[in-house]
Amino acid sequence: MSTVWAIVVTHNRREMLRKCLAALAGQTRAPDRVLVVDNASTDDTAAMLARDHPDVDLLALAENEGGAGGFHEGMRRAHAGGAEWMWLMDDDTIARPEALDELLAAPARLAGPEPPTLLASRVVWRDGRLHPMNFPSPERARMERVVDGAQRGLMPLRFATFVSLLVHRGAVDRHGLPLKHFFIWSDDVEYTSRVVLSGEGAYLVPTSVALHDTATAHTWHSAPPGRFYYHVRNTLYMIRGVGRPRQDRMLRAWVLVSSTVDYLRANPSRASVAAVIRGLRDGLRPVPHPRPGAVAPAPPRRRLRRGGRRTTAARAERARRQSGA
Numbered sequence: 001m002s003t004v005w006a007i008v009v010t011h012n013r014r015e016m017l018r019k020c021l022a023a024l025a026g027q028t029r030a031p032d033r034v035l036v037v038d039n040a041s042t043d044d045t046a047a048m049l050a051r052d053h054p055d056v057d058l059l060a061l062a063e064n065e066g067g068a069g070g071f072h073e074g075m076r077r078a079h080a081g082g083a084e085w086m087w088l089m090d091d092d093t094i095a096r097p098e099a100l101d102e103l104l105a106a107p108a109r110l111a112g113p114e115p116p117t118l119l120a121s122r123v124v125w126r127d128g129r130l131h132p133m134n135f136p137s138p139e140r141a142r143m144e145r146v147v148d149g150a151q152r153g154l155m156p157l158r159f160a161t162f163v164s165l166l167v168h169r170g171a172v173d174r175h176g177l178p179l180k181h182f183f184i185w186s187d188d189v190e191y192t193s194r195v196v197l198s199g200e201g202a203y204l205v206p207t208s209v210a211l212h213d214t215a216t217a218h219t220w221h222s223a224p225p226g227r228f229y230y231h232v233r234n235t236l237y238m239i240r241g242v243g244r245p246r247q248d249r250m251l252r253a254w255v256l257v258s259s260t261v262d263y264l265r266a267n268p269s270r271a272s273v274a275a276v277i278r279g280l281r282d283g284l285r286p287v288p289h290p291r292p293g294a295v296a297p298a299p300p301r302r303r304l305r306r307g308g309r310r311t312t313a314a315r316a317e318r319a320r321r322q323s324g325a
Contacts (some may be wrong), residue, residue, distance in 0.1 A: 002085055002104060003167075005078035006031035009070030010091035011039035014048050016213070017091040021053055029101040031087055033057060037074040066183035068202055071162055079172045086169070088162040094211040095121070095164055102208035103166045107153040110201070117171045118202035119212040120157060121164035131212040132219045134161045136204045145201070155204040159193040164210035171195050179237075181287055185227065186234035190241065197248060220259055221266045225275035228263055232256065232276055236283025316324040 010017045038045050049058050077150045078086045099121055107115040122133035128182040139146050139156035139210055149156045178191045196202050239249050
């Protein structure tokens, strides 16, 4: 049977995390291990987990590395631990009881010799409609895959979000890990589109359902300027990404221009304009590029707790980083 690690990234949302973990415990096919990646929370998340969820692994980061850094480190840990599948989600993801079961059943519906690399749940908001931040983006270039998927009750995707996404370990073998420097927003789009552009399969599994339990059904347009900044900057990062085909770069450029114009029309303020300018400026600065397939060893400065025991990271490294040396 496939080994599945659920990876939950959290930051100062202890009560929301409780709901997420309760949903994982209620799965008809439970994950083999649950790893919570704590982005330096200050709300006693670690104490809650030790007290109420001793069977859950905790990877405590020394500083908040955002969703991108959290999934990067969580996937690194799970891959090194032998996971065949990594089930990714934020702490505000509430998976329906059959969600994982349905994801794992999907590869058997496909005729190919190789399993799909990415399997995504149908993500809804509280009213039952698709969450606008997690709309599935259907495959368009390979119509034979679209038709075959439709016959089997699956929808081929161009990309997916890290809200109840099942990732095969082969993705890490061949494409490395999500890019830490994205911090938040679009790190999932960058990673999953990079996998799909290589020719690997990604599918929406409509019978697998997860609630994205946000306060509102928000979109880019309703984001505060400080968050829209990351959309602008990270979309530029993708446009400049190594190995992306010209057509994909052009599509990202169109998305950047159209979404920015729409955002400024809906949010006409100095703060919005400043966020866009900063995003454009920072998105054009040099960034580290991943070497495809490279999975560097885990750094020693983090702490991993399992079964109530914790190993503390190297204090010297932390002090060096804090001092800026």
